[in-house]
Amino acid sequence: MKCYQVSKESGPFEMVERPIPKPNSDQILIKLLSCGICKGDTSIKNAIFPGVKYPLVLGHEIIGEIVELGSNIKNLKKNDIVGLGIPAGYMFDGGFSQYMIAKESDLVLIPKGLSYIESAPLLCAGVTTYSALKNCGAKPGDLVAVCGIGGLGHLAIQYGNKMGFNIVAISRSEDKKDLAMKLGAKYYFSIDKGDFAKEIQNLGGAKAVLLAGPSENIADKLIESIQDGGKLMLLGTNNIKMEFSINPIIFGKKSIQGWVCFDNEIKKECLEFSLKNDVKPMIKIYKFEELQKGYEDMCSGHARFRSVIKFD
Ligand SMILES: NC(=O)c1ccc[n+]([C@@H]2O[C@H](COP(=O)([O-])OP(=O)(O)OC[C@H]3O[C@@H](n4cnc5c(N)ncnc54)[C@H](OP(=O)(O)O)[C@@H]3O)[C@@H](O)[C@H]2O)c1
Numbered sequence: 001m002k003c004y005q006v007s008k009e010s011g012p013f014e015m016v017e018r019p020i021p022k023p024n025s026d027q028i029l030i031k032l033l034s035c036g037i038c039k040g041d042t043s044i045k046n047a048i049f050p051g052v053k054y055p056l057v058l059g060h061e062i063i064g065e066i067v068e069l070g071s072n073i074k075n076l077k078k079n080d081i082v083g084l085g086i087p088a089g090y091m092f093d094g095g096f097s098q099y100m101i102a103k104e105s106d107l108v109l110i111p112k113g114l115s116y117i118e119s120a121p122l123l124c125a126g127v128t129t130y131s132a133l134k135n136c137g138a139k140p141g142d143l144v145a146v147c148g149i150g151g152l153g154h155l156a157i158q159y160g161n162k163m164g165f166n167i168v169a170i171s172r173s174e175d176k177k178d179l180a181m182k183l184g185a186k187y188y189f190s191i192d193k194g195d196f197a198k199e200i201q202n203l204g205g206a207k208a209v210l211l212a213g214p215s216e217n218i219a220d221k222l223i224e225s226i227q228d229g230g231k232l233m234l235l236g237t238n239n240i241k242m243e244f245s246i247n248p249i250i251f252g253k254k255s256i257q258g259w260v261c262f263d264n265e266i267k268k269e270c271l272e273f274s275l276k277n278d279v280k281p282m283i284k285i286y287k288f289e290e291l292q293k294g295y296e297d298m299c300s301g302h303a304r305f306r307s308v309i310k311f312d
């Protein structure tokens, strides 16, 4: 089989030939159907996440078909279509590969009706934003802001809208306004034009702000956008340093929370919610051999809003 490995910190994707792995009694062999390329992959490739061991096959927005199972696997069967996210492609070899090995406990069944190609980004970008919104403290009718309209942000807008929140999209420029409104944003503010925090306060302030992109310079503005008692949720994993004033947090009783979600039950719930509410990632499809191009287009923001590898 062919796979792309990264053999050292910040090293290139190298296509290598390896034997198709054999599952042991507790493992499952998956033939890849699709794999999204997440900004988190850059953090793993460049060892910004802790504990990365090379060589490693990245890719953690995975959908594939079960082709072989160990004798102890009870709840899944051959030909089932399954998905998995992190820890694949981080703690063990992931989806930039024609085949991969997984444990039953890391897999979720992909509900019938979801596209096996289009839905790959739901396994990371989807579940992360879906679960963050469920835990952001907002109720239907509340104002919720999403800052950074990329792979995560464009799904957060859709989920938030379908959960009944009034979504404010915050982006670096006016470029994504039409798309963001189409995806369900009610308001759109660009960072390079006017004072977005003041505009959001004029609307009553956001109950929560989800930060889905880097933002070294706007931390104070994001905090100012939040209503008293509200929350800033940090989703971006760039490990940047943020500088902000403390008093608005104290006197507004605001909070800042980091967010990840590795919970398989929430993944299942997120997939069902996406199917029921027609939440779909906007994707650009690449062949397996075009991984490098897909990765570059994700990094540059050229792929609106997610690069996805479609396997033959
Ligand atoms: N917490 C988690 O569990 C989790 C899971 C997956 C990913 N992540 C992290 O979440 C962040 C977003 O991931 P993603 O896959 O959505 O990334 P993405 O597709 O590249 O989107 C990031 C967005 O951030 C905004 N941005 C602001 N400053 C930027 C800059 N200097 N360079 C590039 N983009 C900039 C852009 O939106 P605008 O043009 O609208 O400003 C961009 O579209 C990444 O840090 C990723 O590692 C976290």
Ligand SMILES: [Zn+2]
Binding pocket: 038, 039, 040, 041, 060, 124, 125
């Ligand atoms: Zn990811």
